Amino acid sequence: MSAMGRPLLVALHDGTPLPHPERVEALADVRHVGEDGLAGALPGADVLLVGGAGFTGIVRAWPADPALAPRWVHVAATGVEHVLFDALVRDSGLTLTNSRGIYDEAIAEYVLGLILALAKDLPGTLAHQRRREWRWRESERIGGRAVLVAGTGPIGRAIARQLRAAGLRVSGAGRTGRSGDPDFGTVYGGGELLAALGEADYIVLAAPLTPQTRGMIDERALRAMKPTARLVNVGRGGLVVQDALVDALRRGRLAGAALDVFEEEPLPDDSPLWDLPGVIVSPHMAGDVHGWRAAQAELFLDNLRRYLAGRPLRNVVDKERGYVSGRAGGP
Template identity: 40%
Template structure:
């Protein structure tokens, strides 16, 4: 090991943010931007197209790292190759809040998972996602599909009542950073907020219902906000059973992961009116396939997994990494360590 901790920037980052990370003189930060996409391009678009020579250069850098800022090319396969080739690798910071799924996709063995720490950018995206969740609840309460339908038909009226937030019960499913901030914002607007979570936590909710009572709680709600990670335990949590229990016209908002919804069951509930509006930042398959019925549904609002993005996102991720690097060097517990059993 060198005198300084060798950090390789494996994903696009601006010079200004690289300099932010290098302020800690105990870090040797290696950044070769010509091997990476332009940082102004969405990091989810895929890897940079490299010549064979440049790909070899990129992999050689990865294989020299003790720490990686970002999963190589956002690819589980590339991460697996790097882990196998680099016995010195000690820590990988993933860019998405749900970066545990990138680790899962690498299919690493127990020895590798024990050797390497993995962290995520959880919490960085809480504010924009909570705001999007509030938008979804408001859109349902104020009957956005009905208003847009009249506008398309150039009809002025009839005048009909819109729900008050003070008379709206919202079920927030998942009380991590995103869910807790969503609950706080909705409570401040006057909503009655109930949490669904697997354990008791501090949150701005009237009560916390265990996951086993999700369907029961859904029967009393006017809106459901899903703020869940994508794990085996959460797969299909908004199920046909839950959707069979809801009040007609309920609003469903998903700012977590698309895998947490039984999508065919949701489509059927949108068709028959059990769900009056679905506001979805995520879907089961992304990009959403062209033949998905969701595209043409007047009571669905689709965002291309963009609700988490804000102008401040890259800086906040770099600051989080810098804080974790300090903790790593000082022997302290890191923030947002991935549970490599649930990959969350």
């Protein structure tokens, strides 16, 4: 806490802070830093605002003395795996929040667009157009096709509702199997994943990256899929063993993929995914629609006011699970 009794807030960003930073500065003393300045700015701060999921050096900058570490860390993204290092997780007095709820509907629309693009071969149409080729061909219907959505949180649920409205048959994959789910109908538990993959025409990954989900789509999972199936990943690149996916696509054991996230971002120029047929590559943008930064700012400002008033925060992350759970979500 500063000498004026205001919280000391460190805002970590890549040069693009949240919109209207003066609104934050009216409530707290703010230090704007990049990763190279974080170690010097962080000791003694009350709050750390992490401006996205692309920062990898937070653990190296973290104060060795827990008394000098922030009491609240907010991540301006949904995924928080980059801040779940031991010192932060073990600190029982530290609250971690994220930006759950900002991206749900935008990502759901993006997934529907990707599935339509794959079914209608829109990449092929655009390629023929660039070459001025008039090449007639047939495309596929999406109505009645089976979709398995891996990840049953708010983003996965928004995807399920969007795809169901478009006429696809939707089921889910999560930690615990169940029937009668309002959005998914049937949710398959972890032990049922391989069988569920074999029934799906489209597999959509929208799960958080945790020790349990890392590499969930490996060679064994890919072999369980139908050769006519397509994979859509809007979750995290680490959910997929990328080399195994490339091999499956090259061998024709999978019909295609639409990938918005990757093990390494930006995707290296020499990655075979750029040129493989039936693959759509996008630069981690599924949820980034006009106005998303303003929505991020409003969420953080609401939580900052709650923090100052001693009220419960929104979107509290269960640090052991790695995501906002029902018992850690706040009001």
